[in-house]
Amino acid sequence: MLGVVVSQQLEFPKGANPCLRQYNYIGGGGGFKNVVLTTLVYLTEEDDCPFHSREQGILKDRLITSNTETWQNIPDFHGLDRIGGVDLSYVKEDDTSACASLIVLSYPDLEVIYEDCQMVTLDAPYIAGFLAFREVPSLVEAVKRLQEKDSRLMPQVLLVDGNGVLHHRGFGVACHLGILTGLPTIGVAKNLLQVDGLENNESHRGQAKELQSSGDFFYLEGSSGNILGAALKSSQKSVKPIYISVGHKISLETAVKLVHSCCKYRVPEPTRQADIRSREFCVKTTNEKQMPQD
DNA sequence: GCGACAG
DNA sequence: ATCTTGTCGC
Numbered sequence: 417m418l419g420v421v422v423s424q425q426l427e428f429p430k431g432a433n434p435c436l437r438q439y440n441y442i443g444g445g446g447g448f449k450n451v452v453l454t455t456l457v458y459l460t461e462e463d464d465c466p467f468h469s470r471e472q473g474i475l476k477d478r479l480i481t482s483n484t485e486t487w488q489n490i491p492d493f494h495g496l497d498r499i500g501g502v503d504l505s506y507v508k509e510d511d512t513s514a515c516a517s518l519i520v521l522s523y524p525d526l527e528v529i530y531e532d533c534q535m536v537t538l539d540a541p542y543i544a545g546f547l548a549f550r551e552v553p554s555l556v557e558a559v560k561r562l563q564e565k566d567s568r569l570m571p572q573v574l575l576v577d578g579n580g581v582l583h584h585r586g587f588g589v590a591c592h593l594g595i596l597t598g599l600p601t602i603g604v605a606k607n608l609l610q611v612d613g614l615e616n617n618e619s620h621r622g623q624a625k626e627l628q629s630s631g632d633f634f635y636l637e638g639s640s641g642n643i644l645g646a647a648l649k650s651s652q653k654s655v656k657p658i659y660i661s662v663g664h665k666i667s668l669e670t671a672v673k674l675v676h677s678c679c680k681y682r683v684p685e686p687t688r689q690a691d692i693r694s695r696e697f698c699v700k701t702t703n704e705k706q707m708p709q710d
Numbered sequence: 711g712c713g714a715c716a717g
Numbered sequence: 718a719t720c721t722t723g724t725c726g727c
C-alpha cells in the first residue's frame with residue numbers, strides 16, 4: 417500500500433467510468449512530503465483490489481445497522497406503505513449489457529405500483545466481494561429517476577439481490593446502495609457467501625434441515641463472533657433457505673420479519689418482481705435490436 | 711491440481 | 718448471472 421486515503425469525500429468526476437476510479441492518497445517520495453497524489457485505478461481480477469477495499473471501508477463507517485424508522489418498531493409495520501426491490505438481468509454472451517430494474521410494491525398488499533426497467537452498460541467486471549462496483553451505479557440512477565419522476569412513490573425500504581454486512585469486509589452491495597441512496601436496505605441472497613468462517617457444510621445444511629415451517633430461521637455467527645445475518649425458510653415449500661443480512665438503517669431482527677412478510681414464494685416479492693421484469697425487458701429489448709424490420 | 715466464487 | 722429436459726406435485 418503506497419499511502420493512506422486522505423480524502424473521505426468520495427466524489428468522482430461526473431460521468432466518469434465507474435470502473436476507472438480516482439483516489440487521493442498521501443505520497444512522500446521524491447523529496448516531497450505529504451503531497452496528495454491522485455491515483456486512477458481499474459477494478460481488475462489480477463489483485464485483491466486494495467483501493468476498492470479501502471473505498472468500501474470508508475463508506476462502511478457511515479453504516480447504520482439498527483432501526484431508524486418508526487414503522488420498523490411497530491409489530492405489523494403500520495406506516496410502511498411502499499417497499500422496493502432492485503435487480504439486474506444480464507444479456508447472454510455480452511458481459512457489458514444488462515437490464516437494471518427498480519420495482520415498488522404496495523405494503524402489505526404487495527401490488528406493483530411502479531416499474532422502471534432500463535438497459536445499461538456495465539463498466540466493472542464481476543468479482544466476488546466487489547459486486548457493488550458492477551451493479552450499484554445503475555441502481556442509483558434508477559432511484560434518481562424515481563425521485564424526479566414521482567418522489568411520492570419512493571420506497572421506504574429496498575430489498576437488494578445480494579448481501580449486506582454478510583460480506584468479506586462487512587460491506588456488500590445492499591450496504592453500498594443504502595449508503596449511496598440514504599434508503600434503508602436489506603440484502604437477500606440465494607446462496608451463502610462463505611466468509612468469516614461461515615461454511616455451507618454438513619453442519620450448516622443440518623441446521624437448515626431443522627427449519628420446520630415458513631418463518632423459521634437461525635442466525636449466522638461468524639468466527640469473529642459477529643452475527644452477520646440469518647438463514648430463513650421463507651416459504652412452506654422451499655427447502656433451501658434464503659440469506660438475510662442488514663444493508664442500512666434497519667436491524668437484522670426487523671429485516672428478517674419484514675422479508676418473511678413479503679414472501680409468497682422463496683424469493684421475496686419485491687426482488688422477485690424486479691428479477692422477472694428485468695429479465696423480460698432484457699430479452700424483449702435484445703430481440704428488438706436483432707430484428708429491426710418490425 | 712483443487713476448491714471457492716453474492717450476482 | 719446464464720446455458721438447459723424432464724419430472725414430480727398441486
